[in-house]
Amino acid sequence: MASNTPLPKIAGTTPFDGEQAQKGYALNKMCFSFNSAENRAAFQRDEEAYMRQYGLNAQQSDAIRARNVLQLIAAGGNAYYLAKFAGIFGLDMQDIGAQQTGMTKDQFKAKLVAAGQ
Amino acid sequence: MAKLIGCIGTSHIPAIGGAIHKGLQQDPYWKPFFDGFPPVREWLGRVKPDVVVMFYNDHGLNFFLDKMPTFAVGAAAQYNNADEGWGIPTLPPFKGEPDLSWQIINTLVEKEFDIVTCQEMLVDHACTLPLKLLWPEGECPVTVVPICINTVQFPLPKASRVYAMGKAVGEAIAAWDSSKTVAVIGSGGLSHQLDGERAGHINKVFDLQFMESLLTNPEWATQFSIHELVEKTGTQGVELLMWLAMRAALTTGTGAGVRKVHSNYHIPISNTATGLLALEKID
Numbered sequence: 001m002a003s004n005t006p007l008p009k010i011a012g013t014t015p016f017d018g019e020q021a022q023k024g025y026a027l028n029k030m031c032f033s034f035n036s037a038e039n040r041a042a043f044q045r046d047e048e049a050y051m052r053q054y055g056l057n058a059q060q061s062d063a064i065r066a067r068n069v070l071q072l073i074a075a076g077g078n079a080y081y082l083a084k085f086a087g088i089f090g091l092d093m094q095d096i097g098a099q100q101t102g103m104t105k106d107q108f109k110a111k112l113v114a115a116g117q
Numbered sequence: 118m119a120k121l122i123g124c125i126g127t128s129h130i131p132a133i134g135g136a137i138h139k140g141l142q143q144d145p146y147w148k149p150f151f152d153g154f155p156p157v158r159e160w161l162g163r164v165k166p167d168v169v170v171m172f173y174n175d176h177g178l179n180f181f182l183d184k185m186p187t188f189a190v191g192a193a194a195q196y197n198n199a200d201e202g203w204g205i206p207t208l209p210p211f212k213g214e215p216d217l218s219w220q221i222i223n224t225l226v227e228k229e230f231d232i233v234t235c236q237e238m239l240v241d242h243a244c245t246l247p248l249k250l251l252w253p254e255g256e257c258p259v260t261v262v263p264i265c266i267n268t269v270q271f272p273l274p275k276a277s278r279v280y281a282m283g284k285a286v287g288e289a290i291a292a293w294d295s296s297k298t299v300a301v302i303g304s305g306g307l308s309h310q311l312d313g314e315r316a317g318h319i320n321k322v323f324d325l326q327f328m329e330s331l332l333t334n335p336e337w338a339t340q341f342s343i344h345e346l347v348e349k350t351g352t353q354g355v356e357l358l359m360w361l362a363m364r365a366a367l368t369t370g371t372g373a374g375v376r377k378v379h380s381n382y383h384i385p386i387s388n389t390a391t392g393l394l395a396l397e398k399i400d
Contacts, residue, residue, distance in 0.1 A: 007344045012315030013352060015344075017271040021182055032181045034202045070314070079312035079352065080176040080269055087203030092132070093388045097316040108317060115319035116384025 016078045024076020027064075030054035031081035040088050069100050119217075119293040122164045123378070123398045124367055125157060126303040126331070126360040127250060128391040129173070129243040134205035137249060153381025153393040154250055160378045160395060161251060166300035168214045169259045170221070170286060170366070171244055172359040173304040174268040176201070178241035185270050186233035188282060190225065191263040192218040196240045208245045214260040217293055221262060224289035230282050238263065247304045259300075268305070268356050276346065277339040279358045283365030291369055303363030305356025307382075308349075309389035318351045319390045325382065327357060328394055332377055335364045353389075360394070367398050374399040 014020065021028075030051065033039040043050040051061050063071035067089070072082055086096055098108040133150075136142065142151040178201050180186065193213045200207060218234075225232050240263055248257050264286065267273055274282075290299050307327070310318040330337035338346070338361055346355045367375055378395035385391075 010315070010344075010348050012313045012318075013310070013347065014313055015271050015347060015352065016269065021270050025182060028182055032177055035178060035200055036202075037200060040202065069312070073312055078177075078182075078269060083311070084177065084202035090204075093311060096311065097388055100312070100314060100316045111317050112319065112385035112388060115317075115321060115390070 014073050020076050020078070022076075024060075024078060026055045026057070027060040027072070027075055027077050028081040030056065031077070031085045034084040034088060044088065069096055119290055119295045120298045121287065121290050121367065121398055122166055122298055122300055123375070124301040124303065124363045124396050125247070125251065126363055126392060126394040127247050128306060128386070128389055128393070129246045129304045130387045130389050130391070131201070131203060131205050131242045132387045133246050133250070134242055137253070138206045147386070149383040150381075150386050150391050153379070153383070156379040157393065157395045158251060160397070161300070164300075164397070165298060166259055167297040168217055168262065168299045169248070169302055170217070170262045170264065170290065170299060171247065171302045171304060172264050172266060172283065172362040173240075173243040174356055174359060175265050176241050176243060177269065179235075179239040180265070180269070182270060185267055186265070187267045187274050188225075188230060189233040189235055189238070189265040190218060190222050191238045191240075191261075191265075192222060192234050192236050193238055196238055196244070196261060196263060198241070198245050199239050201241055205242060208249065209256075211240070211245070211248065211257055212260045214262050216295065217290070217299070218262050220293045221264070221286055221289040224292070225282065225285055228285045230285060243304045247302050264362070266358055266362065268353070268358065271343070273343045273355065273358070275343060276341055276358060276361060279362050280336060280339045280365040283362030284368055286362070287366030287369040290366065301363045301366045303360035305359035306350070306354055307357060307390045307392040308351050308354035310351030311353055311388060313352070315351070317388055318354075319384055320349055320351070320354070321384060321390060323349045324390050324392060327360075328380060328382065328392055331360065331364045331394060332375065332396065335368060364396070367396065
């Protein structure tokens with residue numbers, strides 16, 4: 001079997017592979033910088049300048065402006081780094097989950113609870 | 118020779134750090150999770166490990182995509198925690214065990230695992246929270262050897278490879294010329310997915326079967342490809358690789374048997390199915 005045979009698609013899932021890692025490098029590098037409080041403050045002072053500094057492309061910049069997680073993933077974002085971006089706005093994982101699944105936060109939390117029953 | 122006493126698998130959701138900080142252990146949301154730990158702490162109080170080998174996955178604190186090792190072994194005298202960007206409190210540094218680090222490094226390379234070695238290594242919540250959950254009071258009484266397995270960027274190491282690596286770590290511990298007592302921790306999982314339209318995916322049936330397999334048939338999960346594990350357990354559920362490495366470490370030396378000390382399983386904490394499993398190695 002060829003090592004690069006495409007694997008069957010998992011619905012609603014984008015494995016962060018080499019293609020995504022290349023596409024999203026600038027975006028993820030910016031999000032990685034948000035480990036530092038100083039950098040988070042710099043982003044909040046001037047988002048546009050901060051995005052230019054990291055060389056985000058138009059798709060990535062639009063997704064950041066829209067605070068839209070699915071768009072950020074489509075632009076190459078990785079969940080672990082994007083979480084640091086979400087943290088700036090005090091969003092938790094249920095806010096993020098609700099946004100991506102088109103549910104309210106309460107609906108999303110109910111879905112999680114239901115998974116345990 | 119060093120004595121390998123057993124293993125503890127646990128989940129490591131960042132929000133746990135906030136709950137500990139705010140003292141929410143008995144809050145109705147958190148209680149079913151935190152109540153799993155006292156029986157494990159009681160056991161640890163009896164067997165008193167001196168050193169912990171911790172299989173965990175970094176979430177973008179120490180490693181970025183510029184250099185992403187598949188397996189990285191800590192070889193520091195001290196490991197620092199740091200700001201991860203989302204406001205959970207930073208914990209004090211942990212002491213390393215460089216002599217065991219190099220015993221593991223030398224053994225792994227001899228057995229053809231081409232690892233990365235780290236004399237400086239920031240450790241994130243995946244490494245700090247299990248220690249805080251198991252030893253909540255005062256200074257952490259154990260020294261630590263962190264071993265990081267990549268779950269950020271695909272391709273991830275195959276489950277069978279992770280198992281083989283864990284087994285080699287167990288052999289390194291068993292052959293360590295020391296009078297110290299060692300426990301192994303696997304930090305991650307269980308099923309969860311943070312990203313995409315499938316966010317919130319949880320698979321209770323698989324998780325429970327996986328936990329059971331660690332008791333009776335530890336190689337069970339190695340039959341699955343990474344793609345299959347992601348499909349079954351979610352993009353972050355694949356962190357169960359840490360538990361697999363941990364369990365494999367107990368399959369060597371005199372007596373490969375284990376007995377269950379305690380287990381707990383609760384859904385949800387944050388977006389995650391949480392698991393806890395402590396196994397004692399039987400000589």
